Amino acid sequence: MDDFNEKLYLMKQERNRGRWQGVIITVSVMAVLFLFGFLWHKLYVVFSNGIRTGLFSDSYKSRIITDDVDQKLGYIEKIIDTYYLEDVDEDAMKEGIYKGVISNIGDDYAEYYTKEEFSDMMSDTEGVFEGIGALLQIDQNTGALVIVKPLKDSPAERAGILENDIIIEVDGEDIVGQDLNVVVSKIRGKKGSKVKLGVVREGEKDTLYFDIKRDTVESVTVEYEMLEDKIGYLMISEFSDNTSGQFKKALNSLDKDGMEGLIIDLRGNPGGNVDTAVEIADVMLPEGTVVYTIDKNNEKVEYESDANCYEIPCVILINQYTASAAEILSGAMQDYGKAELLGTTTYGKGIVQTVLSLGDGTGLKMTSAKYYTPNGINIHGVGIKPDIELEFDAERYEEKQEDNQKEGAIQYLKDNK
Numbered sequence: 001m002d003d004f005n006e007k008l009y010l011m012k013q014e015r016n017r018g019r020w021q022g023v024i025i026t027v028s029v030m031a032v033l034f035l036f037g038f039l040w041h042k043l044y045v046v047f048s049n050g051i052r053t054g055l056f057s058d059s060y061k062s063r064i065i066t067d068d069v070d071q072k073l074g075y076i077e078k079i080i081d082t083y084y085l086e087d088v089d090e091d092a093m094k095e096g097i098y099k100g101v102i103s104n105i106g107d108d109y110a111e112y113y114t115k116e117e118f119s120d121m122m123s124d125t126e127g128v129f130e131g132i133g134a135l136l137q138i139d140q141n142t143g144a145l146v147i148v149k150p151l152k153d154s155p156a157e158r159a160g161i162l163e164n165d166i167i168i169e170v171d172g173e174d175i176v177g178q179d180l181n182v183v184v185s186k187i188r189g190k191k192g193s194k195v196k197l198g199v200v201r202e203g204e205k206d207t208l209y210f211d212i213k214r215d216t217v218e219s220v221t222v223e224y225e226m227l228e229d230k231i232g233y234l235m236i237s238e239f240s241d242n243t244s245g246q247f248k249k250a251l252n253s254l255d256k257d258g259m260e261g262l263i264i265d266l267r268g269n270p271g272g273n274v275d276t277a278v279e280i281a282d283v284m285l286p287e288g289t290v291v292y293t294i295d296k297n298n299e300k301v302e303y304e305s306d307a308n309c310y311e312i313p314c315v316i317l318i319n320q321y322t323a324s325a326a327e328i329l330s331g332a333m334q335d336y337g338k339a340e341l342l343g344t345t346t347y348g349k350g351i352v353q354t355v356l357s358l359g360d361g362t363g364l365k366m367t368s369a370k371y372y373t374p375n376g377i378n379i380h381g382v383g384i385k386p387d388i389e390l391e392f393d394a395e396r397y398e399e400k401q402e403d404n405q406k407e408g409a410i411q412y413l414k415d416n417k
Contacts, residue, residue: 018210066100075146098362107367109353110199115361119223131188132156132195133217135217135237136167136180137270137347144168147199149237151217153331159212162243163268168207169198181365183415189214222345231413233406235265236280239272239325245281251283261413263406265317267343267392271324274352278303279331284310288336290330291405293352293369301369313416314339315409318386323347331373331384342388342409350380388412 057249080088095114102112113121122127135153137146147165150156168176178222187195192216199208221307224234237245253263276292281290287307294300314337316330327346333339354368372378375400393404 003218008388019269025067026337030145037355066322075120077353080130098209102364103368105366106209109351110366111179111181111364113181113363113365116181118357118361119362120185120188121181121355121365122365129188129219130191130216131214132159132161132197132212133215133219134161135270136184136270136325137268138180139166144200145180145183146321151219151237154217155212155215161197161212166200167197167210168200169196171196173197180182180207191216220246222250224250226254226259227263227410228261229410229414230258231410232257232259232262233265234262236269236326237282239274239276240267241273241276243273243276247280248283259312260417261313261315263315263317263408263409263413264320264339266326266330267317267319267405269320269323269326270321271322271326271349274303274325275327277325277329278305281329282306283308284314284338285332285336290332291371291373293371295369309338314412315412316341317347317405318343318384319405320383321347321393322384324349327379327384328371328373331377331379333388335374335377336385340388340412341384341386342390342412343386344381344389344391345385346380348379348380348383350378359408 016042035198036259041250044141095112098112101408102110116311123398123411133151136154137148137153138144141147145167147156147161147163147167149163167183167187168174173186175183175186177221177364187197187229189195193214195214197212199210199414201208219240219242220236220237221237221240223237232251234247234250234254236247249403278290282305285305286309288302288305292300292302314333315335318326318330322330323346328347330339330346334341350371351367352369353365356364358364370378390408391403393402396402396404
């Protein structure tokens with residue numbers, strides 16, 4: 001086993017140990033959760049970054065907090081007071097309890113967010129933030145945090161961060177196995193401040209360290225250009241609030257230049273705002289369902305296109321990091337026969353997370369529904385298979401800066417004019 005693969009194996013092992021540690025912590029201290037009275041909160045529910053609002057006006061009594069758990073917690077607190085050498089941060093302990101409860105419900109995507117973490121997560125959808133400017137994704141097999149792509153002219157790119165780098169440390173802290181949004185909140189920070197990242201890079205024996213000065217980053221999520229033979233190329237890096245506007249502007253510009261074929265590049269797109277993906281699909285698809293969800297009560301919610309069908313030969317580039325909202329767009333375009341998918345099988349995230357604001361600045365996230373393509377396919381854990389399978393030739397790209405998948409899409413459109 002080479003050094004790089006050995007590090008990935010150790011990351012996977014560490015992730016599994018972290019889960020067991022979470023169980024132990026939860027059993028020990030979760031009882032504080034309801035010792036401070038009943039839970040009364042106005043909840044603002046964010047479904048995949050589209051807002052729905054609900055109100056809990058009744059009091060609730062925990063099923064978890066029994067007399068024996070309450071008594072055990074008191075005993076643990078007494079031991080801490082008696083033996084622990086240092087002063088304790090009781091607020092931090094409470095936050096740890098809430099995190100423990102949510103992290104052990106059996107949902108890999110569930111998370112409790114502190115005020116700072118919740119604020120950072122909500123700002124992700126706005127397209128403007130303070131940080132290093134890089135798209136991140138969790139590798140499903142290893143739990144590794146992968147740099148999908150540093151944003152153009154961002155602090156991350158200027159510091160030398162590369163695509164497919166794996167972050168293992170943030171300011172000296174081992175972050176392997178931690179929730180994506182939690183790690184993002186640690187990397188984010190005020191403009192002018194610095195963060196030190198420890199990175200594993202294929203081909204490098206030792207961990208690489210980068211001191212990166214944070215800056216204001218405006219996420220340009222759509223890039224485009226006209227290629228040979230009037231073939232338009234349009235790359236979407238993520239689906240944030242400003243993406244649909246950028247997409248429509250790019251499409252109009254390419255149209256004015258006489259575009260006769262279109263490549264939409266969704267490789268490395270981790271998803272984002274489902275409403276934004278539906279808005280883009282609305283431009284490209286005929287009238288009908290773009291995606292629908294089914295929750296635990298078997299309730300179905302459909303997202304529709306209004307028949308703004310854009311008639312043009314189209315190829316969508318996908319890979320193993322094409323996820324979530326990017327898969328919704330890809331799946332809908334494939335089901336309606338409006339695009340050929342080229343590349344490799346997508347990530348396979350066919351579930352929906354609901355984000356709940358708890359009214360005090362903190363929040364929760366948990367899986368609340370499954371989503372289905374127009375043809376009724378749930379791709380969770382499976383992904384979307386391309387119509388044209390073509391592995392990315394990384395060696396060729398490094399040596400000659402030639403993108404064989406992009407070239408394959410160009411050739412397909414030339415042959416099918």
